[in-house]
Amino acid sequence: MLTISQLASYAGVTVRAVRHYHAKGLLPEPERDHSGYRRYDAHAVVELVRIRTLAEAGVPLARVRELLAAGEQEFSAAVADIDRRLRAEIRQLQRHRERIAQLAAGDSLALPPEVVAYLDRMRALGLPDRMVEGERDAWILVAAQLPEHMPFYMRAKQQQLDDPATLQFYRDLVHAPDWEPDDPRVAALSDQLVALIEADAEGSEGYQDAMPDELAQLLDAVFLTSMRIAPRLLELLEERGWRGWTKLERIPTPQRAAAVGRA
Amino acid sequence: MLTISQLASYAGVTVRAVRHYHAKGLLPEPERDHSGYRRYDAHAVVELVRIRTLAEAGVPLARVRELLAAGEQEFSAAVADIDRRLRAEIRQLQRHRERIAQLAAGDSLALPPEVVAYLDRMRALGLPDRMVEGERDAWILVAAQLPEHMPFYMRAKQQQLDDPATLQFYRDLVHAPDWEPDDPRVAALSDQLVALIEADAEGSEGYQDAMPDELAQLLDAVFLTSMRIAPRLLELLEERGWRGWTKLERIPTPQRAAAVGRA
DNA sequence: CTGGAACCCTGACCCAGGGTCAAGGTCAAG
DNA sequence: CTTGACCTTGACCCTGGGTCAGGGTTCCAG
Numbered sequence: 233m234l235t236i237s238q239l240a241s242y243a244g245v246t247v248r249a250v251r252h253y254h255a256k257g258l259l260p261e262p263e264r265d266h267s268g269y270r271r272y273d274a275h276a277v278v279e280l281v282r283i284r285t286l287a288e289a290g291v292p293l294a295r296v297r298e299l300l301a302a303g304e305q306e307f308s309a310a311v312a313d314i315d316r317r318l319r320a321e322i323r324q325l326q327r328h329r330e331r332i333a334q335l336a337a338g339d340s341l342a343l344p345p346e347v348v349a350y351l352d353r354m355r356a357l358g359l360p361d362r363m364v365e366g367e368r369d370a371w372i373l374v375a376a377q378l379p380e381h382m383p384f385y386m387r388a389k390q391q392q393l394d395d396p397a398t399l400q401f402y403r404d405l406v407h408a409p410d411w412e413p414d415d416p417r418v419a420a421l422s423d424q425l426v427a428l429i430e431a432d433a434e435g436s437e438g439y440q441d442a443m444p445d446e447l448a449q450l451l452d453a454v455f456l457t458s459m460r461i462a463p464r465l466l467e468l469l470e471e472r473g474w475r476g477w478t479k480l481e482r483i484p485t486p487q488r489a490a491a492v493g494r495a
Numbered sequence: 496m497l498t499i500s501q502l503a504s505y506a507g508v509t510v511r512a513v514r515h516y517h518a519k520g521l522l523p524e525p526e527r528d529h530s531g532y533r534r535y536d537a538h539a540v541v542e543l544v545r546i547r548t549l550a551e552a553g554v555p556l557a558r559v560r561e562l563l564a565a566g567e568q569e570f571s572a573a574v575a576d577i578d579r580r581l582r583a584e585i586r587q588l589q590r591h592r593e594r595i596a597q598l599a600a601g602d603s604l605a606l607p608p609e610v611v612a613y614l615d616r617m618r619a620l621g622l623p624d625r626m627v628e629g630e631r632d633a634w635i636l637v638a639a640q641l642p643e644h645m646p647f648y649m650r651a652k653q654q655q656l657d658d659p660a661t662l663q664f665y666r667d668l669v670h671a672p673d674w675e676p677d678d679p680r681v682a683a684l685s686d687q688l689v690a691l692i693e694a695d696a697e698g699s700e701g702y703q704d705a706m707p708d709e710l711a712q713l714l715d716a717v718f719l720t721s722m723r724i725a726p727r728l729l730e731l732l733e734e735r736g737w738r739g740w741t742k743l744e745r746i747p748t749p750q751r752a753a754a755v756g757r758a
Numbered sequence: 759c760t761g762g763a764a765c766c767c768t769g770a771c772c773c774a775g776g777g778t779c780a781a782g783g784t785c786a787a788g
Numbered sequence: 789c790t791t792g793a794c795c796t797t798g799a800c801c802c803t804g805g806g807t808c809a810g811g812g813t814t815c816c817a818g
Contacts, residue, residue: 235765235766236766242639244639247766248807249805251767268767269814273716274714274720275632277635277639277713281636281639285594287804289592318588325581326585328551329552329582369541373537375544376544450540454536499794499795509776512776515776530784530785531784532794533796
């Protein structure tokens with residue numbers, strides 16, 4: 233006759249676990265001796281080892297209880313199911329590993345590699361950290377919603393950096409966060425931007441159409457709070473016939489006067 | 496400005512999870528509006544996505560909090576550590592899968608394959624299920640304690656089945672569970688067994704020596720409760736100069752008379 | 759025979775990572 | 789004004805046990 237700790241050590245589990253299995257109905261409560269101690273026979277060791285085998289394979293205890301009572305084919309069906317689950321879990325962990333592996337650099341947290349490449353290029357071109365971080369945060373948002381579009385977006389962004397005029401615009405934007413909203417340089421900036429947009433009207437439209445309005449609004453909100461001149465800049469753009477930021481659209485000509493009137 | 500459910504849906508988590516992260520200090524509590532609702536800016540989405548990225552990789556939330564505040568190299572050290580953990584977890588799951596794969600048949604629950612082969616052979620030889628199950632339970636106990644010895648034990652058991660006299664003994668044992676302890680056939684059985692033991696005294700000793708006394712006692716207990724004639728059979732064996740069951744040992748000759756006297 | 763160590767018992771609280779319910783306040787549309 | 793969809797906090801639930809508290813038991817040594 234075995235005590236609970238002997239039973240536990242034969243099966244390689246803790247005493248606490250044995251009592252837990254009793255409580256869960258996996259292992260029947262044995263007879264008690266005169267002082268109330270549980271007394272086990274050797275068969276309990278066998279049962280306990282079987283419970284452990286299933287539990288260690290990741291089978292939830294509630295399921296273990298069913299399986300121990302199940303018939304042959306029910307059991308092997310369940311085993312096949314457990315195996316499927318384990319395979320899925322392994323695949324999941326492998327994906328996590330890949331993601332974690334890209335995490336070594338701070339940027340890549342929550343970002344696919346093509347975005348990291350784009351941000352690295354911005355830095356290499358001498359654009360300041362403040363600006364790179366703004367871009368990073370914006371693309372984290374997009375990547376969370378539209379991970380499958382990221383390579384596409386990043387190709388478009390890389391093409392922007394290939395264009396000397398666009399690059400110059402970014403460089404001029406560097407100091408903008410420090411300006412007051414009524415600084416005359418804001419107007420100059422908006423002129424520069426309109427020139428860029430109109431030079432490359434078809435180029436960027438493709439990717440803007442693929443972005444849901446909701447997301448564009450979120451990104452606009454990020455922009456609007458990122459620097460004090462942002463609201464004024466959008467106002468000036470409206471005066472020049474363009475509305476929005478993330479998803480710029482030309483204000484149809486008949487209404488343009490009204491828009492200017494509002495501004 | 497976002498409500499909590501908008502924030503949650505942008506980041507792909509539940510509202511409850513967001514509040515949980517607030518409670519754990521992972522995500523700072525935002526401003527409340529006049530009615531007490533939390534109001535988030537877009538930056539919170541970024542933070543939340545980063546938290547998710549780490550948490551999904553299996554990083555405990557307490558650790559996530561530290562990591563978000565950590566510096567570059569501290570962070571990448573932690574990432575390396577997480578990757579190690581993920582690798583270990585994957586390996587663990589793969590081992591579980593192998594074990595589960597052997598579980599398709601009922602026997603193999605908690606048993607290495609060589610034991611399954613042995614049990615299958617018993618069945619193929621026409622030995623009844625009751626006996627096979629008794630053997631199975633006994634070997635589950637041994638395998639739990641001495642997994643590395645199992646191939647060795649099973650080679651010995653297979654050799655027993657190769658021997659026609661031993662096989663015949665097993666066949667004769669089939670009906671023994673139904674006998675009364677004072678059945679005269681029990682004595683015949685003990686004679687048969689002694690003849691077997693003495694014919695093959697060296698053959699089985701090797702594996703018996705490798706088994707701890709404690710385990711042998713446990714197995715004896717299983718045997719003693721498995722059929723009503725078992726205690727009587729052991730008594731008869733002692734009269735014939737052999738003590739025990741799992742680990743049979745010859746009673747030294749001077750003491751033999753005393754042993755018989757006790758019986 | 760008496761200590762003390764090592765067991766045993768039950769009941770309770772604790773962890774992550776939330777799910778779910780309850781009871782009430784708020785908001786926008788019809 | 790009502791309805792339904794939100795929001796709030798608080799509290800309890802789950803798994804698979806770990807750990808503690810407070811008490812009883814057994815066993816071995818002196």
